[in-house]
Amino acid sequence: METILFYILSALIVIFSIASVSSRKILRAVTYLLFVLIAISGIYFLVDYSFLGAVQLTVYGGGVIVLIIFSVLLVHHIELELEVTPLKKKIIAGLISATGLGITLWAIYTFPFTNATTYKSIEVADIGRKLLGYGDGGFILPFEVISVLLLAVIIGAIVIAKGKKLNE
Amino acid sequence: MGYEAILVLLLAGVFLIVLANFLSNLLSHKSDNPAKREPYECGIETIGPTWIQFKVGYYLFAILFLVFDVEVAFLIPWAVVYKEIGTVALVEIIIFLFILGLGLAYAWKKRALKWE
Amino acid sequence: MNIPLNITKTIHDWLFSIMPEGVATVTEWVIVAAAYLALFAVVGLYLVLLERKVAAWFQLRLGPNRVGPWGIFQTMADALKLVSKELTSNTKIDKFLYNLAPYFVILSSLIAIGVFPFSRQFQALDINIGIFFLFAISSIGVIGILLAGWSSNNKFSMIGAMRSGLQTISYELSVGLSMLTMVLLTGSLQLSEIIEVQRTGGWLIIQGHIPAIIAFMIFMIAGTAETNRAPFDLVEAESELGAGFHTEYSGMKFAYFFLAEFINMFIIASIAVVLFFGGWLSPFGITDDITWFPESIWFVIKVLGIIFLMMWFRWTFPRLRVDQLLTLEWKYLLPINLVNLVLMAIIIWLNWTI
Numbered sequence: 115m116e117t118i119l120f121y122i123l124s125a126l127i128v129i130f131s132i133a134s135v136s137s138r139k140i141l142r143a144v145t146y147l148l149f150v151l152i153a154i155s156g157i158y159f160l161v162d163y164s165f166l167g168a169v170q171l172t173v174y175g176g177g178v179i180v181l182i183i184f185s186v187l188l189v190h191h192i193e194l195e196l197e198v199t200p201l202k203k204k205i206i207a208g209l210i211s212a213t214g215l216g217i218t219l220w221a222i223y224t225f226p227f228t229n230a231t232t233y234k235s236i237e238v239a240d241i242g243r244k245l246l247g248y249g250d251g252g253f254i255l256p257f258e259v260i261s262v263l264l265l266a267v268i269i270g271a272i273v274i275a276k277g278k279k280l281n282e
Numbered sequence: 283m284g285y286e287a288i289l290v291l292l293l294a295g296v297f298l299i300v301l302a303n304f305l306s307n308l309l310s311h312k313s314d315n316p317a318k319r320e321p322y323e324c325g326i327e328t329i330g331p332t333w334i335q336f337k338v339g340y341y342l343f344a345i346l347f348l349v350f351d352v353e354v355a356f357l358i359p360w361a362v363v364y365k366e367i368g369t370v371a372l373v374e375i376i377i378f379l380f381i382l383g384l385g386l387a388y389a390w391k392k393r394a395l396k397w398e
Numbered sequence: 399m400n401i402p403l404n405i406t407k408t409i410h411d412w413l414f415s416i417m418p419e420g421v422a423t424v425t426e427w428v429i430v431a432a433a434y435l436a437l438f439a440v441v442g443l444y445l446v447l448l449e450r451k452v453a454a455w456f457q458l459r460l461g462p463n464r465v466g467p468w469g470i471f472q473t474m475a476d477a478l479k480l481v482s483k484e485l486t487s488n489t490k491i492d493k494f495l496y497n498l499a500p501y502f503v504i505l506s507s508l509i510a511i512g513v514f515p516f517s518r519q520f521q522a523l524d525i526n527i528g529i530f531f532l533f534a535i536s537s538i539g540v541i542g543i544l545l546a547g548w549s550s551n552n553k554f555s556m557i558g559a560m561r562s563g564l565q566t567i568s569y570e571l572s573v574g575l576s577m578l579t580m581v582l583l584t585g586s587l588q589l590s591e592i593i594e595v596q597r598t599g600g601w602l603i604i605q606g607h608i609p610a611i612i613a614f615m616i617f618m619i620a621g622t623a624e625t626n627r628a629p630f631d632l633v634e635a636e637s638e639l640g641a642g643f644h645t646e647y648s649g650m651k652f653a654y655f656f657l658a659e660f661i662n663m664f665i666i667a668s669i670a671v672v673l674f675f676g677g678w679l680s681p682f683g684i685t686d687d688i689t690w691f692p693e694s695i696w697f698v699i700k701v702l703g704i705i706f707l708m709m710w711f712r713w714t715f716p717r718l719r720v721d722q723l724l725t726l727e728w729k730y731l732l733p734i735n736l737v738n739l740v741l742m743a744i745i746i747w748l749n750w751t752i
Contacts, residue, residue: 119289141548145495148541159285164527168534169355176537177351180567181344183544187336187560238527238587242363245356246371254374260356261381264349268385271345272394275338287430287523291512294431295505298438299654302481306650310484319489321552322645332490332551340564343724347567350732351537354574357739358530361581364743372747379736386733395728397721 119160126153138195140186148179162235342394353382430522438508441664442657443473448702449660449709456713483649488551491646495549500647500654502542507661510535514668515590517678517694528589529581532669533574536624539662540566543643546655550646558642561632561720565623568727569630572620573666575735579613579742580606580673583751593677603674605751609742614674616731616738621666622708623723625659629715630723667704668697675700 127150134146151174158167199207248254321328357375364371389395409429413422447462447469454461462469487496510532512522525531540563547559583606584592596602603610623630639645644655671677678693685691718726745751 115286139492141492141545142494145498145545152538159288162285164285164525164531165359168527168530171534172530172537173348173351173355176534176540176567176570177344177348179541180544180563181341181348183541183548184336184340184344184563187548188338188341189335235526238359238362238530239585242359242361243367245359246363246367246374248370254370257356257374258377258381261353261378264353265381265385265388267349268346268389271342271349272389272392275342275345276392276394285523285525286427287512288509290427290431291434291509291522292505294435295508296501297431298435298508299501299504302650302653303485306481306483306485309482310649311482312484318486321488321490321550322640323553328553332553332556333548336560340560343564343568343728346728347571350571351574354533354571354578357575357578358581358587361578362585362587364582365585365746368747372743375743376740379740383733383736386728386736390729395724397724 116160120157123153123156123160126150127157138198140189140196141183144179144182144186147182148175151175151179165236165238165241339397346389346394349385350382434508434512434522438511438657438661441511442660443477445660445664445705446476446656447473448705452706452709453713456710477653480649480653485651486648487646490551492549492551495545496646499542499546499549500651502545503539503658504654506535506539506542507658507665510665511661511668513589514665514672515593515677516697517692520694521590524588524590527587528592529577529587529669529673532665533570533577536573536662536665537567537570539658540570543655546647547643550643552640552646554640554645555643558639558645562626562643564720565626565630565632565723568724569620569623569731572616572727572731572735573624575732575739576613576617576620577669577673579609579735579739582739582742582746583610589672589677592672593679596676597679597683600752601674601676601679606742606745607752609738609745610674612734612738613742614670616735617670617673618704618707620727620731621670622711623727625662625666625708627659627663627708628712629717632717632720632723663705663708664701667701667708670704671697671700 130146130149130153134143134150137143137146151170155167155170155175158164158170244251245253245257321332360371360375364375410426413425416422417425450472451461451469453459462472465472465475487493513525513528513532513535515521515524543566544559544563547555547557547562550556580602581587583602584595586592586595592602596605599605603614606613641652644652647655678697680686680691680693680696685693685696
């Protein structure tokens with residue numbers, strides 16, 4: 115059952131990734147990307163890592179996609195279809211993708227994976243303890259630095275979006 | 283039931299929509315004329331394209347939303363373990379929210395929160 | 399006699415005793431799917447009727463009263479009528495996205511309903527990140543609205559959808575943060591555990607007193623806005639935008655959006671009941687000892703109370719403008735919410751909870 119679901123989700127990811135880059139209507143490409151992101155969160159749920167699955171749904175499915183839709187609508191003439199890519203570019207892109215795929219496959223097949231002997235699902239509380247831990251293996255400093263990063267994002271976005279008015 | 287409930291409800295929803303659309307197509311009375319195929323706006327033919335450029339305000343609010351969305355995602359593990367960790371978690375979150383509050387204050391000062 | 403308490407478990411055991419495992423699993427799935435679809439339809443149809451009745455009471459009218467006693471079959475008749483209507487659309491739509499949009503709205507609300515514990519046993523999915531899962535699922539629904547508006551190629555739809563996207567994402571933050579404030583009290587995201595905490599310590603709105611009441615008020619305002627209901631209904635402001643993002647949808651396709659809107663109201667009310675008012679727990683434990691008493695009655699009563707409150711809002715406040723809407727969220731609710739979160743943390747730290 116889980117194996118079948120895994121293959122269905124993987125097939126969805128592959129198909130919609132290709133559809134997303136090859137679609138010539140920009141909003142449809144965004145929709146296909148959304149399917150890819152939802153399918154990835156499905157894989158997280160499948161391996162019982164529901165916190166990451168929900169983060170994937172919230173931040174990518176709900177947040178980034180809405181952001182992309184709004185940024186797409188900033189574009190002039192979105193009703194026009196994207197131009198067809200010339201064959202030369204297609205070949206280069208295909209070669210680069212094939213190289214990437216090759217390297218990934220090589221890494222996966224040569225890495226000595228060991229089967230986990232004990233299975234334990236990760237609870238949100240475990241993540242919390244790590245995140246607020248200040249001893250060995252604690253992430254309290256990165257947790258604080260995240261807020262600085264988010265602050266930088268806010269300032270950057272405002273400077274970009276309101277750039278003209280700020281300079282005047 | 284475990285996670286397969288998500289799958290079951292997903293399939294149930296798809297089934298509901300497909301069935302209702304099918305029934306609707308089966309039962310409905312159909313008619314056609316050119317005016318019916320026009321967008322429903324004001325009774326006259328629609329002028330100009332719909333898919334135009336929207337203003338940057340939407341983008342700005344979307345990115346602010348994304349920032350706070352990520353913040354919520356990080357606060358959730360914090361909220362779950364708050365009771366058992368105590369003082370460290372309290373100090374931590376006051377600093378965290380203070381820095382984010384600076385961002386909100388900056389946005390406020392630069393009138394990014396004003397819709398114009 | 400404790401059949402109502404263990405009805406799902408009884409069915410589960412019974413199915414597995416008479417059938418081979420595989421068949422029993424599939425049968426159980428079908429039963430669950432049918433139960434939730436029935437619940438979905440009944441809740442949707444009767445909330446529409448309730449909305450019309452409540453509107454009538456507020457305006458000293460009778461409301462629907464012709465089809466069946468007190469008009470109880472009115473919305474069923476409406477649903478039948480909607481099924482028999484032609485599905486029209488204009489020629490300029492983006493057909494794929496146009497047909498896809500209702501799935502997002504319906505599926506996100508259907509899955510969200512599966513998470514709620516309507517009683518001790520009646521819960522399809524007791525996921526360990528319950529509250530966060532609800533937050534995640536509800537953020538998907540808005541994409542359906544954006545796609546519906548964009549693909550319709552209609553100016554009313556487009557403006558309605560853009561407003562809706564902006565409004566939903568803004569207020570979702572407040573919904574999330576006020577839920578988080580309450581999670582501080584429970585220390586768990588799982589809905590069944592949140593209710594268990596309230597069995598011994600009292601309802602969370604009493605346990606957390608001042609910050610909990612502030613969180614409840616923020617939650618109700620933001621929840622009403624997230625479901626695009628009046629006074630935050632500028633998404634489909636009838637007098638300005640036709641019907642908003644679903645202008646181009648007819649018949650059943652329109653009904654999906656309409657249904658999902660009412661189900662979302664039910665979802666918001668259910669979250670409020672679980673997080674603030676003890677879910678299916680009876681007030682002061684008055685029916686705890688009666689084993690045959692169906693606990694879901696308490697859940698339904700509390701949910702109807704909250705829904706009545708949301709319908710009351712509709713007839714009390716005038717519609718907001720876009721700029722007022724954004725000011726309310728970003729300049730009032732969000733800062734208050736962040737401060738309230740710290741306040742709740744301090745109160746728990748000082749052990750001042752009741």
